Amino acid sequence: MAILFALLVGLAVGSFLNVLIVRIPKGENIAFPASHCPKCGNKLKWWHNIPLISWIMLQGRCAYCESPISRIYPVVELLTGLIFALLAMKLGVGAEWFTVALIFSLLLALSVIDFEYYAVPDSLNFTALGLALLLPLIVWGWDFITGNSNELSFYKDELIRTFKDGAIMGASFFALGFLVKKVVKKDALGEADIIIAATMGALLGLPLALIAIYIAAILAIVPAFAAKDHMVPFVPFLAAGTWIAYLFGDTLMRWWSALYA
Ligand SMILES: [Zn+2]
Known part of the structure; x- marks a missing residue:
């Protein structure tokens, strides 16, 4: 039941995500005017706007x-639905589930926008980072309301960790981008990648965030070669790496420790 609820919430969020994906890169207001056909301009009725169902x-x-x-x-609606449903299986339905699912929804929106424009809006990117950094605070608020609070130091330590790991990952990507620019005279890592790296650090923690970067790089190798001179958007691969690392983090960490055992 909770999974079905999560799926429906995800489909609705996915529907809103489509609005963001279409309107934000064009600098349009996200609330007005109401949904309309980009070709004929006719306003959509509510039954034209039901996620997935209406399109079918x-x-x-x-x-x-x-x-x-x-x-x-x-596709965006379905993927967002799956993000919410799969995370509900892992985290149960609550504030942590909703916040983490929102972060991954934003990463999905950024991926689609990056595919289309080879650039992503800072507003969505920083919102994802902000949610990842403040997640322990949100969870504390939720636990307080639902009466399941841990020791205060639990949330405080976790909050310090999200900021520390976010800063380390962001700074590392900034330094790497600077180095690559000096050596090959090309912008390999943009500002957007640095912000996403910080989000990955905050959300996954170290060293899991590094494993996620490896996964992203491996996934990007084939498309990068296939594209030759074309640009390959990197954000979708960072997002995919983060998703895999988040879902299978325990297994990946076990492999990681086995390497050093
Ligand atoms: Zn039309």
Whole structure:
């Protein structure tokens, strides 16, 4: 039941994510005007706006002018639904689940935007970082309200850790980007990658965040070679690496320790 609830919440968040993905890079207001067809401009009725279902019922076409609606919309909704459902299995439904799922939803939005524009909006990127840094504070608030509080030092230590690991990862990426720029005279790591690295540090902790970077780099190798001179957006791979590391962190950490045993 909780998983189904999580899935439905995720589908709704995914629907809003589509609004962010379409409007933020164009500098449009995210609340007004109401959803409309980009081709004919007709306002959508609420039953045109049900995540996933509407797209299937309308067979991917606008209800008014029948111009095709991008497959990106239902895919983003489905992926966000899965993010919320899978995280509910791992964390149970609560403030930690919702916040972590929001962070991954934002990383998904950033990935889609990066694919399309080869640049990502700072507003979404910093929101993800802020949530990752303040997660222990949010969990403390939730635990306090639900009456399950741990010792105060538990939250304080965790808060210090998110800021410390976030700073270490952000600074490392900044230094690496600086070095690469000096050596190959190319912008390899942008500001956006540095912010995401900080988010990864805060969310995953060290050394798991480093393992996530390795996974991202391995995933990016084939597309980078296939693209040759084209740019390959790196944000989707960082996001995928973070997702894998978060879900399978315990197993990955066991392998990591085995290497040093
Ligand atoms: Zn239309």
